Amino acid sequence: MMGSGGMIVMDESSCMVDVAKYFTTFLQEESCGKCVPCREGVRRMREILEDICTGKGKEGDVALLEKIATGVADGSLCALGGSAPNPVLSTIKYFREEYDAHIREHRCPAGVCKALITYSIDPEKCTGCGLCVKVCPTQATSGEKKKPHKIDNEKCTRCGACIESCKFDAITVK
Amino acid sequence: MVNLIIDGKNVKADKNMMVLEAARSAGIDIPTLCVHESVSRSGACRLCVVEIKKGSRTRIVTSCLYPVEEGLVVDTKTERVQNVRRLVLELLLARCPESDVLWKMAKEMGVEPQTRFAVDTDKGKCILCRSCVRVCEEIVGVSAIGLFNRGSHKTVGTPFMEKSDVCIGCGACVYVCPTGHIEMTSAGDKRKIWGRTFKMQACEKCGKYFAPIDQLKYISKKTGTPLKEMMICTNCR
Ligand code: SF4
Ligand code: SF4
Ligand code: SF4
Ligand code: FES
Numbered sequence: 253m254m255g256s257g258g259m260i261v262m263d264e265s266s267c268m269v270d271v272a273k274y275f276t277t278f279l280q281e282e283s284c285g286k287c288v289p290c291r292e293g294v295r296r297m298r299e300i301l302e303d304i305c306t307g308k309g310k311e312g313d314v315a316l317l318e319k320i321a322t323g324v325a326d327g328s329l330c331a332l333g334g335s336a337p338n339p340v341l342s343t344i345k346y347f348r349e350e351y352d353a354h355i356r357e358h359r360c361p362a363g364v365c366k367a368l369i370t371y372s373i374d375p376e377k378c379t380g381c382g383l384c385v386k387v388c389p390t391q392a393t394s395g396e397k398k399k400p401h402k403i404d405n406e407k408c409t410r411c412g413a414c415i416e417s418c419k420f421d422a423i424t425v426k
Numbered sequence: 427m428v429n430l431i432i433d434g435k436n437v438k439a440d441k442n443m444m445v446l447e448a449a450r451s452a453g454i455d456i457p458t459l460c461v462h463e464s465v466s467r468s469g470a471c472r473l474c475v476v477e478i479k480k481g482s483r484t485r486i487v488t489s490c491l492y493p494v495e496e497g498l499v500v501d502t503k504t505e506r507v508q509n510v511r512r513l514v515l516e517l518l519l520a521r522c523p524e525s526d527v528l529w530k531m532a533k534e535m536g537v538e539p540q541t542r543f544a545v546d547t548d549k550g551k552c553i554l555c556r557s558c559v560r561v562c563e564e565i566v567g568v569s570a571i572g573l574f575n576r577g578s579h580k581t582v583g584t585p586f587m588e589k590s591d592v593c594i595g596c597g598a599c600v601y602v603c604p605t606g607h608i609e610m611t612s613a614g615d616k617r618k619i620w621g622r623t624f625k626m627q628a629c630e631k632c633g634k635y636f637a638p639i640d641q642l643k644y645i646s647k648k649t650g651t652p653l654k655e656m657m658i659c660t661n662c663r
Binding site: 280281282283284285286287288289291292293294295296299300310312313316319320322323324326327328329 | 468469470471472473475486488506509510512513514517518520521540542543544553554556573575576577578579580
């Protein structure tokens with residue numbers, strides 16, 4: 253997927269839009285900036301990917317990404333620009349539905365994009381042990397001892413510390 | 427002389443020509459931004475792309491840098507070519523929304539600005555084509571300006587954006603800039619460029635201020651012509 257010949261293994265806990273954004277951000281820094289398609293095109297692709305990851309994606313963004321990616325691949329001066337669009341093009345090709353979920357439903361299926369996910373506690377599973385209250389850096393978790401706890405979504409920064417700590421799998425990401 | 431085919435036309439071209447010149451000599455127009463006859467070519471804007479065919483393989487190349495070859499088949503208007511050109515213009519319009527040159531070009535090519543791009547407000551009209559840097563280095567010979575930083579942070583200017591003591595205020599960079607990004611203002615015996623003010627020399631015959639004194643000194647030193655003999659403008663000489 254990357255032009256460098258590297259291979260990365262991912263599972264369903266990786267968000268493909270986030271992955272494309274990650275590589276595009278990296279490539280924007282790598283671009284020497286000499287030619288227009290690579291210097292300006294990679295930057296614009298990154299901006300759009302960032303929008304999609306934060307729920308600001310627009311209908312038509314995927315088509316636009318494909319258009320920019322093709323132009324950058326065809327029009328760039330060197331091999332960096334020639335392969336810079338690969339992460340975008342291949343994630344769109346194989347994980348189109350992930351893009352659509354972000355744009356249309358403001359949902360990150362892999363539960364990675366922080367702006368699009370909420371943490372909640374399943375009252376059936378929660379034993380009220382209070383571990384999550386101890387680990388939460390922003391005091392977003394609260395509850396009485398031995399009673400189901402709650403997460404305040406205003407305070408929650410989606411750091412994931414509570415999930416790690418919960419022994420009863422009571423905390424879910426949606 | 428070599429023979430090539432451009433847009434289905436048989437074209438004869440001098441063997442030292444680039445595809446761009448060969449096409450233009452045959453009346454085929456190719457848009458360009460970073461080509462200027464006074465400076466070497468950088469291939470930065472990518473507006474001049476064309477598609478070439480060799481055997482069954484086709485490839486996109488920049489016509490301003492691609493030398494003609496016997497039997498070369500060139501297409502200047504394929505879908506792929508147009509898509510690159512349109513993208514380049516959309517990207518540049520978002521970068522330099524104040525450039526009349528870009529707007530005019532976009533209009534001629536039927537390109538609308540891409541509204542999905544957030545328009546830049548800090549880039550001026552500079553498309554980073556490098557022509558100013560090259561003229562200052564290759565023709566003027568002082569290398570007062572350069573391109574700094576990498577990637578999308580690239581900018582043009584004097585080192586550290588400070589007043590340059592090697593700039594002679596000649597204005598050659600202004601002359602080659604395709605978009606009019608470089609500001610040069612003149613008032614009375616003063617010329618301002620790249621943040622520095624130059625004192626101008628008045629022509630001893632007509633009295634018109636015609637060149638910065640620093641420029642005359644520089645030419646005098648370079649050519650050995652005594653400064654005294656350079657106080658007359660080209661019109662009166
Ligand atoms: S394609 Fe190559 S030359 Fe063009 S900006 Fe990217 S790294 Fe530089
Ligand atoms: S005005 Fe200064 S920066 Fe511009 S070409 Fe002349 S010497 Fe170089
Ligand atoms: S200032 Fe003008 S000539 Fe210099 S790089 Fe920018 S657009 Fe090109
Ligand atoms: S005119 Fe050929 S790359 Fe700019």
